[in-house]
Amino acid sequence: MNDAIWAGTINIAGHEDAELEAYLARPLGEEARGGVVVIHHMPGYDEASKEIVRKFAAHGYAAVCPNLYSREGAGVSPDDQAAAARAKGGVADEQLVGDVAGAAAHLNGLEHANGKIGVIGFCSGGRQTFLAACSLQIDAAVDCYGAFVVNEPPAESGMKATSLLSKAPGLSCPLLGLFGADDSFPGPEEVGVLAAELDKLGKEHEFHSYPDAGHGFFAVDRPSYRPAAAVDGWKKIFDFYGRHLGA
Amino acid sequence: MCTYLTQRIELEGAAKGATGWFTLSDGAVYVDHPFHACHEHTLNIDFTNPGEGPSARVAVELTEEAALALVDAIQKALASAPPGLASGAHARAAS
Numbered sequence: 027m028n029d030a031i032w033a034g035t036i037n038i039a040g041h042e043d044a045e046l047e048a049y050l051a052r053p054l055g056e057e058a059r060g061g062v063v064v065i066h067h068m069p070g071y072d073e074a075s076k077e078i079v080r081k082f083a084a085h086g087y088a089a090v091c092p093n094l095y096s097r098e099g100a101g102v103s104p105d106d107q108a109a110a111a112r113a114k115g116g117v118a119d120e121q122l123v124g125d126v127a128g129a130a131a132h133l134n135g136l137e138h139a140n141g142k143i144g145v146i147g148f149c150s151g152g153r154q155t156f157l158a159a160c161s162l163q164i165d166a167a168v169d170c171y172g173a174f175v176v177n178e179p180p181a182e183s184g185m186k187a188t189s190l191l192s193k194a195p196g197l198s199c200p201l202l203g204l205f206g207a208d209d210s211f212p213g214p215e216e217v218g219v220l221a222a223e224l225d226k227l228g229k230e231h232e233f234h235s236y237p238d239a240g241h242g243f244f245a246v247d248r249p250s251y252r253p254a255a256a257v258d259g260w261k262k263i264f265d266f267y268g269r270h271l272g273a
Numbered sequence: 274m275c276t277y278l279t280q281r282i283e284l285e286g287a288a289k290g291a292t293g294w295f296t297l298s299d300g301a302v303y304v305d306h307p308f309h310a311c312h313e314h315t316l317n318i319d320f321t322n323p324g325e326g327p328s329a330r331v332a333v334e335l336t337e338e339a340a341l342a343l344v345d346a347i348q349k350a351l352a353s354a355p356p357g358l359a360s361g362a363h364a365r366a367a368s
Contacts, residue, residue, distance in 0.1 A: 069306055102327045103291075105308040109319045110327035112279060113301050149306075183278050242306070242313070249313045 028055040031083040033076075038132045040092060041124020047093040047100070048129065049076045051083035058140040060165070060271030061133030063126055064091040065147030065154045067242075068116070070108030071095060074247050078146075085264055087144075087271065088136050092129045094122065115186045116150070119157055126158040142271040146263065147172065148244060153187065159201060160193035166270035168202045168263055171241050173211035176219045194223050200230040202266045204259045206239035206252070234262060279303040285361045288320045288331040295329045298322045307334035316340035 033051035040046040049071070053059065062082045066075040071093035082089035094117050095107035102110075111117060117125075130143045144166040147155035152172020159167035169175070178189045201224065205217050212220075217233060224231045236243065236255035243252040244259060280302040288297050299321045307315040315334040322329040335343065351359070 067306075069308055072308075098327045105332065106327040106330050108308070109301065109321070109330055109332065110323065112303075113281065113299070113319070113321070113323070180278060184281070240313075248306070249311065 028053070029084065030054040031080065033080050033083060036090075036132075038090070038092060038128050040096070040128040041121045044097060044125075046096040046125060046128065047071070048090050048132070049079050049093075050088070050090045050132075051080045052088035052136060053083055053086055055086075056138065057086070058138050060087055060140055060142035060144060060267065061130065061136070062087045062089040062144045062146060062267065062271070063129040063133065063158075064089055065122075065126065065145065065151035065158070066091055066094065067147075067149035067151050067245075068108070068112070070104040070111075072104055074245060077246075078148075081260075087267065088133050088139065090129050090133055092125050094125060115184050117154075118186050119154075119188075122154050123158055123161045126154075127162055130162065130164075140271075142166075144168065144267050144271050146170065149173075149242065150187070153190065156197075156201070157190055157193065159199055160190065160196040162198065164199045166199050166202070166267055167197075168204065168266065170204045170244060170259070171206060171209055171212065173216070175212065176216045176223075177212070191220070191223060194220075194229065195227055197224070197227070197229045200232070200266070200270055202262060203231065203233040204244075204262065205233065205235045206241055206243050206255065207235045207237045208240040211241060232262075232266070234259070284320065290329060290331050292328060295322050295325050298324060304337075308332070310334040310336075312336060 036050045038046050038048045064079050075091050079089045079091045095111040098107040098110040142165040145155045145158050146168040148170045152169040153175050155167050155169045156175050174187050175190050179185050179187050221233050239252040239255040242250035243255045282300045284297040284300045286297045301319040303317050318333045320331040
């Protein structure tokens, strides 16, 4: 078995053909494989996001994380890009969908692509994963503690994000949701409302809420890291993608 | 949690960032995940000049206690100087 991978920075075409920086990792083996678009969290396109991309490649997927803040300038550090994007109210939903579509097209254009695409996102990227899965033809989506899928952000936030519940009828694929029981954004009630709505619509979904875990429990470089929840969460992610992104 | 809440202010002054001194025009203050500080949440302040690009930024990430101590120190420093001494209007009138 060849478990070698290639990983590095590439450019892809995003919304309205904008050139985006992106981090790609893919196996060097010859097997047909699914692709995974990784949507980074609000603090930006950071080392932890790239580590997640490499993890998917090590598990046999081609994965790419587009830098959603690329438009803030080339050669600008990711934290400065994130601050600039935040000051503008974050990324517009339409732009996010276009960027994910571009990332998915890039993955499907790679050698050995089997045409299946998964999307996964953390924190604000969890909300954006749901948005992408309701707006594009996706094969499997993983929402890791995305807030404001159901509830509106506070009016005074100045953010462009809005509730996505009305888009739920458009959900194009099975959804795995991984949440912390101690999280407030999204809180258990918000997660429950989303589950009930997806039940009502007959949309395939699988939600897990971990006790003793709050927001950001997958983040190995932050105090919010909860090993038990994260280890089980990764197991569920790879099981889910194994079922839905196989050749 | 991501609070998504950002207090924006106009600023007048200067700051020294990674590429040297620049003129300040804007600031953002928010409680959210830090980029570097080893805490789940911090009070973050960005001193910026968007006109000079995203790299014209000085960022600080403070604990709640440190942020409140900073506010108190700023108030005390200003109170100990004659009113208006560091005022932008004062500086403009003198020039």
